[in-house]
Amino acid sequence: MxxxxxxxxxxxxxxxxxxxxxxxxxxxxxxxxxxxxxxxxxxxxxxxxxxxxxxxxxxxxxxxxxxxxxxxxxxxxxxxxxxxxxxxxxxxxxxxxxxxxxxxxxxxxxxxxxxxxxxxxxxxxxxxxxxxxxxxxxxxxxxxxxxxxxxxxxxxxxxxxxxxxxxxxxxxxxxxxxxxxxxxxxxxxxxxxxxxxxxxxxxxxxxxxxxxxxxxxxxxxxxxxxxxxxxxxxxxxxxxxxxxxxxxGGNAPFLVFADADLNAAVDGAVLAKLRNGGQSCVAANRFLVEEPVAEEFAGRLAERMKRVRLGPGTDPASELGPLINARQRRRVAGLVDDAVAHGARVLAGGHAEGPFYPATVLTGVPAEARIHQEEIFGPVAPVTPFAGEDAALALANATPYGLVVYLYTGSLARALRVSERLEAGMVGVNRGLVSNAAAPFGGIKQxxxxxxxxxxxxxxxxxxxxxxxxxxx
The missing domain is CATH 3.40.605.10 (Aldehyde Dehydrogenase; Chain A, domain 1)
Known part of the structure; x- marks a missing residue:
């Protein structure tokens, strides 16, 4: 019809x-x-x-x-x-x-x-x-x-x-x-x-x-x-x-400070990364985590991502559908392969399965890897540690894009202080979803x-x- x-x-x-x-x-x-x-x-x-x-x-x-x-x-x-x-x-x-x-x-x-x-x-x-x-x-x-x-x-x-x-x-x-x-x-x-x-x-x-x-x-x-x-x-x-x-386009940072509720941060990360299979301009692209909790966050996230069920969207059990086409699968796979070639470790996923690409977590990704510079548009989460607010802001703002940032912290003062210095049109504070018909959606820079x-x-x-x-x- x-x-x-x-x-x-x-x-x-x-x-x-x-x-x-x-x-x-x-x-x-x-x-x-x-x-x-x-x-x-x-x-x-x-x-x-x-x-x-x-x-x-x-x-x-x-x-x-x-x-x-x-x-x-x-x-x-x-x-x-x-x-x-x-x-x-x-x-x-x-x-x-x-x-x-x-x-x-x-x-x-x-x-x-x-x-x-x-x-x-x-x-x-x-x-x-x-x-x-x-x-x-x-x-x-x-x-x-x-x-x-x-x-x-x-x-x-x-x-x-x-x-x-x-x-x-x-x-x-x-x-x-x-x-x-x-x-x-x-x-x-x-x-x-x-x-x-x-x-x-x-x-x-x-x-x-x-x-x-x-x-x-x-x-x-x-x-x-x-x-x-x-x-x-x-x-x-x-x-x-x-x-x-x-x-x-976007290159959204997902900031996790050491005082954040890690359970809430992992839940928000899964939502911000896997919604629409990561094929979204507001998908979290770079996971920047304060050093004291970076390893624990990456491990928890990897365990969650390993449990995500692949399958056709029409299957009620499916949690992650296919990427839109073969061109996009090749692009996502190329970004992961480039990161691994530069020394990154794969904690979950990492290889295409037919028309699907599994939920993937990477650690140890160097700054020169393409995955830090380009919009992924797929279910891949590279985790990078940082030391302190200034370092977090420098990493988050080191991009020509400025659509959205996700920020997890237990401090209201830090949330306000960091949000004011972030170069983005939208900031999600302790939540992995910002889109709403009643809210102004859009970015700055490119x-x-x-x-x-x-x-x-x-x-x-x-x-x-x-x-x-x-x-x-």
């Missing part, structure tokens, strides 16, 4: 070409999906432009009602979405169910926020006129989402876009377009008018996106993906000075621009207009 076409101007359309979507656990083809090209993209942009003024003029309460109905529709089909996510992305069903709930939260949150887009009225410093500001939708938006959270990363973008009064073109990842296409059907069923939401699955994203970014009618780009691709898109978006939101979620999220889709009103007699 999942749609497999392009959705343009309120209609499902086929294309001359199609491409396969496969189950990463079995290699089985799940569906053949329409392969949109630049001409389809321009047709979708035509539809979005035609619908923009009417949607922007729709009362906020009505936009909120549409999003709330979409939320309810998504929740009512939650098990269908969860199975679809597992089949096309590979994560265990329990995690897919959690993603459905997380995705639905964004629709509910921004339904509530749509009626709270406010402006200001104030007296000028000289008292001779009034300063009035209004926040208006930026216009048609291109929303480019990744494969690792194929549903939630769409709702995190389309929720605020629709709430703000913007029309949208959705470009899902080639590996996982089906969740996006089913969501589009739910949005249409909820009453989103024709042309307000359009979907463009494609196996040829570069020419399609480049053509859209060159069109002056497009006014906004939101992208979640690698920093490398983000840089290219920023360059292309500069031609028309597009509003951009970039949620890019981890991105802008914020998604929270009160701040809708601000990415509105522009401020200032009116100077003369009040002189």
């Amino acid at each position: 999942t749609p497999t076409g392009c959705f343009i101007g309120g209609e499902w359309r086929d294309t001359d070409r199609r491409f396969p979507v496969t189950d990463p656990a079995t290699g089985q083809t799940l569906a053949e999906v329409a392969d949109a090209g630049p001409a389809d993209a321009l047709a979708a942009l035509d539809a979005a432009v035609a619908a923009q003024d009417a949607w922007a003029a729709t009362p906020p309460r009505e936009r909120a009602a549409v999003l709330r109905r979409a939320h309810d529709g998504l929740v009512s089909r939650g098990e269908e979405f969860a199975l679809l996510i597992t089949r096309e992305m590979g994560k265990p069903l329990a995690e897919s169910r959690a993603e459905v709930g997380y995705a639905a939260d964004f629709l509910q949150w921004f339904a509530e926020e749509s009626v709270r887009i406010s402006g200001e009225y104030r007296v000028s410093p000289g008292g001779d006129f009034r300063i009035v500001t209004a926040r208006q939708p930026v216009g048609p938006c291109l929303l480019v989402s990744p494969w690792n959270f194929p549903l939630a990363m769409i709702t995190r973008k389309v929720g605020p876009a629709l709430a703000a009064g913007c029309t949208a073109l959705l470009k899902p990842a080639e590996d996982t377009p089906l969740s996006c296409l089913l969501l589009v059907q739910v949005l249409a069923d909820a009453g989103v008018p024709a042309g307000v939401v359009n979907a463009l699955p494609t196996s040829r994203p570069a020419p399609l996106v480049e053509r859209l970014l060159a069109d002056p009618r497009l006014r906004k780009l939101s992208f979640t993906g690698s920093t490398e691709v983000g840089r290219l898109l920023l360059a292309q978006a500069s031609g028309n000075v597009l509003r951009t939101s970039m949620e890019l 981890s991105g621009l802008g914020r998604e979620g929270g009160f701040e999220g809708i601000g990415e889709y509105v522009s401020t207009k200032y009116l100077a009103l003369d009040t002189a007699p």
Whole structure:
């Protein structure tokens, strides 16, 4: 029942070409999906432009009602979405169910926020006129989402876009377009008018996106993906000075101080490392542990990781599904092999098993190993000791990325002191999960621009207009 076409101007359309979507656990083809090209993209942009003024003029309460109905529709089909996510992305069903709930939260949150887009009225410093500001939708938006959270990363973008009064073109990842296409059907069923939401699955994203970014009618780009691709898109978006939101790569440190509750730290480490099989921009990448407890922490973590059950996501006993594709498996294996070649010891895992890579713990990883510098995007935990706060901060901040840091300590003063000096957009204090629809998600440095979620999220889709009103007699 999942749609497999392009959705343009309120209609499902086929294309001359199609491409396969496969189950990463079995290699089985799940569906053949329409392969949109630049001409389809321009047709979708035509539809979005035609619908923009009417949607922007729709009362906020009505936009909120549409999003709330979409939320309810998504929740009512939650098990269908969860199975679809597992089949096309590979994560265990329990995690897919959690993603459905997380995705639905964004629709509910921004339904509530749509009626709270406010402006200001104030007296000028000289008292001779009034300063009035209004926040208006930026216009048609291109929303480019990744494969690792194929549903939630769409709702995190389309929720605020629709709430703000913007029309949208959705470009899902080639590996996982089906969740996006089913969501589009739910949005249409909820009453989103024709042309307000359009979907463009494609196996040829570069020419399609480049053509859209060159069109002056497009006014906004939101992208979640690698920093490398983000840089290219920023360059292309500069031609028309597009509003951009970039949620890019990470190299998250997981700091454990000697005064931390080690049981809680290990629990948090497993969550922060293995959620989504480690295939997440907020996955813990470098485990930095104070010297007095480093060996004990590594041993406890290794014992936990050894017990993690591999298997297809559809198996209820599975705790760790396959990596998304063979390319990613080779990349993770290469990082581990490089670390071992530099002298690292493997305490758990360390070798691919068919389409799966087991939960892995490394110690004794030297600073020059690639695994310290690159985003792993897999279930591998390198543990490195440090001596004191200054050393911990130097190691944590020694990266061009700045998305999230996890920090475990028994001292509130240390938590505040260290958090203020960490170069990151988010800090998880004594918890291994930071993502929430009500919180601003995003990073600094080469981890991105802008914020998604929270009160701040809708601000990415509105522009401020200032009116100077003369009040002189």
